Amino acid sequence: MALVLVVVLVVLAVAAVGSVVVGQRDYTAAADRLNVLVDQAREVESTRAEAVTTTTPASAEAAALAAVDVTGFADPGAAATLTTDVATLATALTASGAPLDVPDYAPRHPRTLWPTAVDAATTELRTRAAKLDTAIATTRTATDALTSALAAVTASRQRLLDSVATVSAQVDAANDVAANDSRFVFRDAAAAIDPASGGQASALAAYVEAGRGLQASQAAEEAELDGPLRDSKVAVEQFARSIDGGVLLDFDWAPTLVIDGQTWGRSGSLAGWTQFWFDRGGYATISLTSSVAAQWPSSKSLVVHEVGHAIQTKCPDLADHSTRQAVEAWATAWAIGMGYTDPGNGTQAYGAPPASLVEISTSCR
Numbered sequence: 001m002a003l004v005l006v007v008v009l010v011v012l013a014v015a016a017v018g019s020v021v022v023g024q025r026d027y028t029a030a031a032d033r034l035n036v037l038v039d040q041a042r043e044v045e046s047t048r049a050e051a052v053t054t055t056t057p058a059s060a061e062a063a064a065l066a067a068v069d070v071t072g073f074a075d076p077g078a079a080a081t082l083t084t085d086v087a088t089l090a091t092a093l094t095a096s097g098a099p100l101d102v103p104d105y106a107p108r109h110p111r112t113l114w115p116t117a118v119d120a121a122t123t124e125l126r127t128r129a130a131k132l133d134t135a136i137a138t139t140r141t142a143t144d145a146l147t148s149a150l151a152a153v154t155a156s157r158q159r160l161l162d163s164v165a166t167v168s169a170q171v172d173a174a175n176d177v178a179a180n181d182s183r184f185v186f187r188d189a190a191a192a193i194d195p196a197s198g199g200q201a202s203a204l205a206a207y208v209e210a211g212r213g214l215q216a217s218q219a220a221e222e223a224e225l226d227g228p229l230r231d232s233k234v235a236v237e238q239f240a241r242s243i244d245g246g247v248l249l250d251f252d253w254a255p256t257l258v259i260d261g262q263t264w265g266r267s268g269s270l271a272g273w274t275q276f277w278f279d280r281g282g283y284a285t286i287s288l289t290s291s292v293a294a295q296w297p298s299s300k301s302l303v304v305h306e307v308g309h310a311i312q313t314k315c316p317d318l319a320d321h322s323t324r325q326a327v328e329a330w331a332t333a334w335a336i337g338m339g340y341t342d343p344g345n346g347t348q349a350y351g352a353p354p355a356s357l358v359e360i361s362t363s364c365r
Contacts, residue, residue: 026119027125028108032108033126034103034105034129038104038105041103045100051146054150059089061199065157066083066086067201068201068204068205073211074161075159075166081160082159085156089149092150096145103128168207172187176241180248182213182214182217190207192207193207229293239300245314249307251287253293254287255289257287264289270289271289272287272292272305273287274310276310276312282312283310286306286307301335301344304334305340305344308332309330314364315364318361318363319360319361329350330353331346332346332347332351333358333360333361
């Protein structure tokens, strides 16, 4: 009987030891699984944090860009797409904004040998691992959505800013009688748009403002043409621009002009006065009496003479522009070289220029 009792006790002891070994093995496996997930969580959290750090300023700039009303000054489709993409990015940024709660590593061995306590600890590790696995998947999904939304905003932002070059050229051409000052401001503002640089919202807003200024100048210049001589004034300006060689021209119309102390424009007298500048590729302002329009096209030679002044800016090395006499001789020669030989070309007022100057002038068109 004693032998049987000893055998039973030995069997129970072996079973207890076996249970402890199995429990400890299960606990270690659960700890190892959790620790693998902790490593993954740290990597996923690092990726999330980096994506949020990168996206936050990009999202703010894109939102500022989308807030600029670019109607008429950029591709409307690109603007609409950017607005949609900015909203999507903001949502994705909010969704991925909370950091992933990464736990500490679990010890690989339980702190007790008591089987029930080991089993409870193992269950807890498995529960924590399951929750962490779900959190990792959720964070990965949110980060992927954020990365995708940022890529979409980057593309639509690029498309919007790239469109400025094309649309600004169209706006420039459409406002063909706007004053040069407003045109230069507009061109400078368009050139300042740099899709490759950040912080473009203020540059885009300045560009739009300059575009509206150009349109306002166009309206003002067109209003200046209003009146009974409008069609003739338009014809004069169109003709002048057709022979200006690309030099930008402004026009000022007045009933009379005072030149060298004499008033012109009364009783059918004709007069023009041109100021020209060599920077920005050359530009000029041509002032004409209303009588030039009233007598159009008989006054064409005078207009050609004035354009001859302006075109000096295109060929500065061909003409002597150091004195008033030299300037007038060049403009007269240029008009003659263009085929306008009647006295209105400048010969009546300034005399005939040298034939050599006429020949030289034909090289400037």
